Amino acid sequence: MTENSTAKPTRRTFLAMTIGGAVVAGGAAGLTWWIKDRGELDEIEPPEPMSETGEVLAGLLRERLDMLELPDATISKWVNRYEKHRKPWTRDKVSRKDLQNFLLSTDFFPAADESKPLRFVAYYDPYISVCYNPLRYA
Structure with missing residues (x-):
């Protein structure tokens, strides 16, 4: 060699x-x-600061989904993404479509387990989060 x-x-x-x-x-x-x-x-994660209109939206979400455990961080992330991609909240009621969008943005599906706290995954909108499909295993 x-x-x-x-x-x-x-x-x-x-x-x-x-x-x-x-x-x-x-x-x-x-x-x-x-x-x-x-x-x-998730318990350690602090919630994001929200605008005044976002605080109103967060309160309405808590009222409508009072049967679920909603951590502050989950709601604040979704509210901030909602106002970023849409517009600031001006209504006095949460529509069914907004509730559906919120639940599809969390880890609620496919198990739909009401006993565990929800975590924010990605803002659900087919034009924003193109590949995110929470119902793929349902």
Whole structure:
């Protein structure tokens, strides 16, 4: 063998590197899932500040969905996205379409479990969140 030649990887080293990479990637994915689904992080998360009209909308949502556990952070995120993509709230009642939009923006579906607190996932609008479909597993 000459001094200038480089050692080529063998099948064993390639296979070992591939398995090692898969183990590391799987471990990272599992850790991410565990942290995300622990539920403790949602209680720590502070709510976003809302405008005066947003506070009115948040109050109306709480009145209409009083059977659900709605964390302040979930409502404030949705209200701020609503006012960003639509317009400031001016009405005195929440429409059925707005309630549907709120529920589709959370993790309420597909299980529809009323006992657990709702978390904001993404603002539901087919023209804004193009690939987000909360009913894909329903």
